[in-house]
Amino acid sequence: MTDQYVDILIIGAGPAGLAAAISARESGMESVLVLERESEPGGILRQCIHNGFGLHRFHEELTGPEYAQRDIDRIRELDIRVECGVTVLSLSAQRIVTCVSPVYGFRTIRAGAVVLAMGCRERPRGALCTPGTRCAGIFSAGTAQRFVNLEGWMPGKRVVILGSGDIGLIMARRMTLQGANVLACVEIMPYSSGLNRNIVQCLQDYDIPLYLSHTVTDIRGRDRLEGLTVSRVDENRNPVPGTEIDFECDTLLLSCGLIPENELSSGAGVEISGITAGPVVNNHFETSVPGIFACGNVLHVHDLVDHVSDESFKAGRAAASFVNSNNVSIGFITIKDGAGVRGTVPQKIRLDLSENTELMFRPSAVFRNATVIAEADGKVIAQKKAMIFTPGEMASITLKPKDISSVSGNSLTIRIESED
């Protein structure tokens, strides 16, 4: 017995959830409900006030709030219900959601199909094994971004950033422009995982030094952070004695990776990939539990929101088609990561593939003048060349229905072959 039934229930009103809701409605679904924990739809885009979003999808450079607003406007045009301030507590394999909110109280909702669109969260200090005291003044970069851009607080005046992912780089510029002194950006790897354009526009423009192959080896301060030590690391990422540099600072921002947020998915028995930390899905973005779909950063961490939207439109359509026909696959081909490839999504392709399917993955290293190859039964079934593959940029290869129909085995491998 549940309080309510909807055809399509979407968890999360960030770019993934909004796109899935739009495409489900456009596919003919009358009852679509989006549940959002925050007070407004838009997800993390609300706090990403910098520009650079939407180049692929809209062919113009928008800021995060502007990009989100386009989807919110469409949601309103289509009269799709988005309930904010609602926290989902659990999801079952029978597609029954329990949720709670100050406005609607405690409810159970049964859904014809569920789309998981909860996004990801930042790797916290506890997961980084940083040394030193547990003082105030240490924030994840995204938390600082929320304080500055949405709540109007400055977290500190003298700042060091650990990790050179894009959020850390963006925050180096943001804190500088809002009046803070950013002393250094420290990266344990010998390369930055951020985009080149962000290294140039966020660090070099403001003369912020980037310390590659360095990490934080001491954190000092009783109540508030007072200073920290940065050391060079060797090729095994161990600190090298004698290379210490001391910084006097009141703030440390952590930009050390993103992790898909899948507690709800696991509770429903959805199989989670050890590599992407997101659900294992087929080419319809359907998880191992029938009728539960996943898209966006909860599935795998993307570089560009444009790709999140694209993927989520497909997931919303597939969820609508599941409600209409309840179609179950006759069988799958499993996609395996080969040399140079990590975290290919989707991990399975239905044998009854009827449209072109894009397989997305992360290169495991930098490859120049390389070819990505889809191989089955010892034969190349598709390939694509590129001047460069880097771990910082998701890559893809598209398979056509005829590529799949020629496969006789039950698996297919994606690998990168470099000419160098």
Next chain:
Amino acid sequence: MEQIITCINCPVGCRMTVQISDNGSFLSVSGNTCPRGAKYAQQECTIPKRMITAVIPVRGSSVPLSVKTAEPVPKKLIPEIMSELAEVTVMLPVHSGDTIIPDVLDSGVDIIATRSLP
């Protein structure tokens, strides 16, 4: 004079070497692998431009207003534009796209709101 520039147009990130004359004008570029790189190098060595985004406080709103320059502005204007933004007073309501400061510092570019506040 020589200047080294990293191209930001695509992930290849070419390292380009630009020759600049004594009076600061662009002479030539090498190391780029496509025409977009050459164009970027020339722009970057003559008048480098950037989009500026920021937040400003709004009277009567606990949420600050996010704004941007409507187009890229010369990089050297960034500190002055940030000072202008620190001075400006905005009243509710604001609609995304509203002009907050017209023709900021005579640059020919407006500062506009990127979100709405009711």
